[in-house]
Amino acid sequence: MVRLRRLAGRQAILLWLPELALATPTTADAMAISELRPLLDASRALWVTTPLGFSRTPELDLGWPMPLLPGPAVVSSVTARVAAIQGALGRRLLLENIAHHFPTVADGSEVAMLNAICEATGAGIALDLGALVRNAQNHGFDPERWLQTLAVERVVQLRLGEWRDTGASRGDPPSGPPDEDALALAETVLARAPVRAVILPSGVLRGGTGMDSHALARISARLGWRRMPSQHPLPGGRAV
Amino acid sequence: MLATIAEGTACFVLDDGGVLFSAERQELHVLNGPAMFVWCCLESGLDPPSAVAAYARTFGLLPSEAERAMADVLCRWQGLGLVADVRLRAASPVDLTTALGRLLTTPQLRRSFAQAPLELARSMPLRESDIPALLALDPRALEAQAALLQERMRQMRHAPAQGSVSPPRHPASPAGGFAACHRYRLLGTTIEIRYASARAAAIVHPVLAHLAVLEEFGPHAVLEVLDAMPGWVIVEDGLPRVECRRLPYLAPLVKSAVRRIALERHRCFAHIHAAVVSDGARCLALPAAAGSGKTTLTAALVHAGLRYFSDEYAPLEAPGMQVRPVPLALSVKPGAADALLPRFPHLAQLPVHRREDDQAVRYLPPPGPALPDDAPLPISWLVFPRYTPAQRTILRPLARPQALRMLLKECLVLPRALDRESVEQLVRWFRAVECFELSTGNLDEAVRLVLALCQQPEGSETTLRTASPERP
Numbered sequence: 001m002v003r004l005r006r007l008a009g010r011q012a013i014l015l016w017l018p019e020l021a022l023a024t025p026t027t028a029d030a031m032a033i034s035e036l037r038p039l040l041d042a043s044r045a046l047w048v049t050t051p052l053g054f055s056r057t058p059e060l061d062l063g064w065p066m067p068l069l070p071g072p073a074v075v076s077s078v079t080a081r082v083a084a085i086q087g088a089l090g091r092r093l094l095l096e097n098i099a100h101h102f103p104t105v106a107d108g109s110e111v112a113m114l115n116a117i118c119e120a121t122g123a124g125i126a127l128d129l130g131a132l133v134r135n136a137q138n139h140g141f142d143p144e145r146w147l148q149t150l151a152v153e154r155v156v157q158l159r160l161g162e163w164r165d166t167g168a169s170r171g172d173p174p175s176g177p178p179d180e181d182a183l184a185l186a187e188t189v190l191a192r193a194p195v196r197a198v199i200l201p202s203g204v205l206r207g208g209t210g211m212d213s214h215a216l217a218r219i220s221a222r223l224g225w226r227r228m229p230s231q232h233p234l235p236g237g238r239a240v
Numbered sequence: 241m242l243a244t245i246a247e248g249t250a251c252f253v254l255d256d257g258g259v260l261f262s263a264e265r266q267e268l269h270v271l272n273g274p275a276m277f278v279w280c281c282l283e284s285g286l287d288p289p290s291a292v293a294a295y296a297r298t299f300g301l302l303p304s305e306a307e308r309a310m311a312d313v314l315c316r317w318q319g320l321g322l323v324a325d326v327r328l329r330a331a332s333p334v335d336l337t338t339a340l341g342r343l344l345t346t347p348q349l350r351r352s353f354a355q356a357p358l359e360l361a362r363s364m365p366l367r368e369s370d371i372p373a374l375l376a377l378d379p380r381a382l383e384a385q386a387a388l389l390q391e392r393m394r395q396m397r398h399a400p401a402q403g404s405v406s407p408p409r410h411p412a413s414p415a416g417g418f419a420a421c422h423r424y425r426l427l428g429t430t431i432e433i434r435y436a437s438a439r440a441a442a443i444v445h446p447v448l449a450h451l452a453v454l455e456e457f458g459p460h461a462v463l464e465v466l467d468a469m470p471g472w473v474i475v476e477d478g479l480p481r482v483e484c485r486r487l488p489y490l491a492p493l494v495k496s497a498v499r500r501i502a503l504e505r506h507r508c509f510a511h512i513h514a515a516v517v518s519d520g521a522r523c524l525a526l527p528a529a530a531g532s533g534k535t536t537l538t539a540a541l542v543h544a545g546l547r548y549f550s551d552e553y554a555p556l557e558a559p560g561m562q563v564r565p566v567p568l569a570l571s572v573k574p575g576a577a578d579a580l581l582p583r584f585p586h587l588a589q590l591p592v593h594r595r596e597d598d599q600a601v602r603y604l605p606p607p608g609p610a611l612p613d614d615a616p617l618p619i620s621w622l623v624f625p626r627y628t629p630a631q632r633t634i635l636r637p638l639a640r641p642q643a644l645r646m647l648l649k650e651c652l653v654l655p656r657a658l659d660r661e662s663v664e665q666l667v668r669w670f671r672a673v674e675c676f677e678l679s680t681g682n683l684d685e686a687v688r689l690v691l692a693l694c695q696q697p698e699g700s701e702t703t704l705r706t707a708s709p710e711r712p
Contacts, residue, residue: 003598023337057341059316064392066344066385071336071373101384102377 004042013043014157014197016050020085020093022078023054023068033088040089046196049094049126049157052114067100070113078113082121094157096126099134106139108149115151125150126157127189129182143185155193158186160200242282242291243314243323246348250660251279252667257641261663262322265345268663269322270645274299278313288327308332315364321346326363336370344386354379414467423459424451426502427555427564428614432459433494440465440472443591444491447569447603448498450611461501465494476501488594491603496596499553499568503653506564508555509662511653516549516563517541518612519694522620523563525554527650533627533680536576539604540687543583546694548606553652554619558662561669562616569603571595577602579683621693622647622675625686633685635693636677643675 007013017036040048053065068074086093095114104110118125127150136143160182189195248263251271258276260269271279277298281291296306311331317323319334319342334342342364343349352360357379361371418434420441425431430453435441444465445452464475471485474497481497484490503511514527515538524546526534535551542548550566557564572580572587581587590602624638624646638646656662676693680686 001598054337054341057338059320059338060341060345062341062344062389062393063396064389066340066389069336069340069373069377071370073367073370074336074373077335101381101388103381104376107376 001038001042004039008042008044012197013045014199015040015043015045015048017048018051018065019055020048020050022050022052022081022085022095023074033085036089040091045091047092047094047124047156048089049096051098052095052110052117053098053100065098067098067102067104067110068113069102070104070109075113075116079117079120082117082123086121086123092122092124094124094126096157096159097128097131097135099128099131099138101138103139105135106141111146111149115149115154118151118154123154124156125154126159127155127193128159129185129189130159130161132185133179133182143181144188147185147188152189152193155189156195157197157199158189158195160186160198241285242278242288242310242328243318243326245282246322246324249322250663251276251283252664254644254667254670255640257639259641259644259663259667260317260322261658261660262320263659265321266658267320268648268658269320270641270648272641274309275313278310281310282314282323292328304330319346319349319364321348324348329363329365331365333365333367336366336373339364339366339370339374343382344389347386350379350382350386353382418464420445422448423453423455424448424498425453425455425614426451426498426568427506427566429461429502429505430455430457430459431461431463431498431501433463433465433498436464436466436472439487440467440490443487443593444494446605447491447495447593450569450605450608451498451567460505463494463497463501465490486594488592489596491593492595492601495568495603499566502566503553503555506555507557508564508655509558509561509666510556510651510655512554512556512647513552513650513652514554515551516554516565516619517546518549518617520547520612521617522694523549523617524621524623524690524694525563525619526623526625527554527647528625529650531627532625533576534625535570535572536579536627536683537625537678537680537686537690539570539572539576539580540583540683541690542606542610544687544691546610546691547612548610549612549617556619557616559665560618561666562618564616565612565614567606567611569605571601572604574600580604619669619673622673623678623690623693624676625678625680628679628681631679631681633681633689634679635689636679638675638677640670640673640675643673644670 004013020033051065053067055062055065068078082093082095095117097110097114102110114125117123132143132146135141136146186198246262246264250261250263252259252261253276254270256273256276258271258279260271260279261267262269274295277295278291281294286294292303292307292310295301295310296303299306299309301309307328307330311326311328314323314326314328315331315334318326319339339361343353349360357375358371361374366374414436418436419438420435421432422441422445423430423432433444433448435444462477466473466475468483471483472490473480474482474484474493476497482493484493512525512527513529514525515534516523516525517538518524526537528534538548538551548565548567548570549563550568551570552568553566554563555566556562577587584604587602587604590604592600592602595601622643623635624643678686678689
C-alpha cells in the first residue's frame, strides 16, 4: 500500500478489476467491494475498468469474463449493480467490451445494452479495439458501423493490441501489436471521444511487439501528449 | 427416482451434512443437512412423492414447500452436471446469467439445449421474460464459447509458477570462491546456499540458521546469492531466478526460494494456508488469511511450550492428512511486534526486512526446544483465528461442514487431481478433527484457551469457552 501511494504520487493509476460480478452479485460481494476502497484511495485511481461480462455466478467461479445475454432482467440488474459499485467505490466505472462468440455482438443488442447501462448510471466506456476487430472478423460485421452505434462520447479509455490466435483460446488478452485496422479505428475514436488513456500491449514500449513508431507517434499526437509514452513508467495492458 | 446421478459423482457423509465430489469437474461441494437429505433420497432410489413426503416430515414443511426446496437443489446440481433427468418440476426460477453459467460449464445441458432449447429453458427453469434471449443463442456459438472457457480454465489450472517475466542477468561467480556456504534442511530437502559476499550471508543466514545441517552428501538444490552491482541475483541450480536491488529485500527473497523449492519437492495431498503447532503427539492448525493474527498467536503458543511446525504453510500428507513441519522463521509484522516483545525481548534487535509486497517484517527464529523432528503428525484440532481488537476472546466450536468450507478457502495448492479415494481420505480425516473459531481480542487469553484445548484428553467434547465473564 505504501508503495502504491508512492507510485500514485508520481503517476496516474488506472485499475482493471475483472471480477466485480456485474451480473450476478453474491452476498460476499458487498464486503469484497468495501475492502477495495483502501486500495482505490491509496492508488488515487482515476477510474475502475471492468469487462462487460460475468466471471462468477452464485455457484460458479469461471475465472474469466464471459459475455452477458442482454435480457431485460440482465440489463436492469447490471444497471443497478453498476450504480451500487460506483457509489461504494466512489469512482466511475468504465465498462469494457470483450471478444466472444455470441451473436449479440453483431446483432446490436450488446452495444444497445452497453449504451443503456452507461446512460442510466453515468459509467464510461473502455473500448478494447483489439476485441472489436477480432469480433468483427469472427462475426463478419463492419467495425466502423458498430462504432457508429456506440455512445462514443462516453469512451474515455482505449485498449490497443492484436488478439493472437492460439488454438482454441481466441480470447487471449492482446499481446501483439495493434494492426492497421485497429489503428485506423483508434484515430476515428480519438477524433470523436474524450479519451484520456490508451492502454498499449505489454512490451510495446520496449520494442518487443514490433509496433510501428509512427503509429505510436500518431496516437501520441492525437492525444496531445507532449512526450512520447516511452517516458511513462507504466506501459502495458495492466496498469496495476 | 428423483434424478440420475452423473458418472464420477460421489458423496460422503460429514456429520449432518456431506461432501459431494465430481471427478469430471474436479469440484468439491460441501452440503448442509437438507441438501444431504436430498442426496440420500437420490441414492436410496426413492420415488418423487415418497421423497417429498419424507423431506416435508423431517423439516416440518408443507408438501409444496418441500417439493420446491428439493427441486431447487436438484436443478442446481443438474446445472453443475452432478445429476441429470430431474423429475421434480417445481423449482424456483433462476436468472439468465446463472443459467448461462450452467450451460457454459455443463456439456450435457448444452446437448439438451441443441436438441430442445425451449424445453431446456423451461426445465432450468428460466423466467418467461428471459427465455427469448436464451433462445436467440446459436448452439454452435454456445459450444464455441464453452470451448474458449474450458481452455481458459485449463490454462489457469496448469499455470506455471510465478516467476520474473524476463530472466535476470547472470553475473559471474566470484573468482576467489564464495564468502560463505551453508546447507539447510526443510521438508526432507537439503538446499545449499552459496553467498558471494559476507554482507549477503550476514543478512540472510540468521534467518535460516536454525535449519542449518552438516551433511556430507550432495544437496538436492543449490542457490547462489551473487553480487550484481547494484544488488544481488539469486541463481537456482545454475539459472538466474530473481534480481534484488536493495539489501532489506534479500532475505525474504531467499527465504521464499527455499520454501518454494522444499514445497515443490515434497509430495503431499494439499498445501493449506495455516500456522501449525504441536504438543509433541498431535497438531493444532490455525488456517486463516493474512492479517488474522495467526503468526502472533503461533509465536505466543510456542513461547508457552508448544512445538513450532509452521506460521504459514501446512502440507497435508495422504492418507491420514498428517502435517509435516515447515519451521521457517516466523514473519512478525510491526503491528504484532509489541504484543510479542514481552515474550521475545530480542525481537526488537532483529533486523527489519522488506518482503516483495513491501511489508516490513522481522524474522523470529523459533527457539531450539520448540523445533520438532521432521516426522509428520496428525492434526487433531482446526482453529480458525480472527483478530478482533478490544473484543472478548471466545473459542467457539464449529460444525465440521462449515469448517471444511472455511478450510477449502485456505487451500493453496492441490498438486494432483482429486479422485474418489483422496476425497474419501479427506472426509475420513475431517470426521475425526475438532473444529473451532477463535475470536482473539487478547493474546494471553487466546493462548490460555488454546493450551486448555490441547491439554484435554482425546475424545472429550469442548463447548463454547470464553476467556472472561460475559459482559451484560
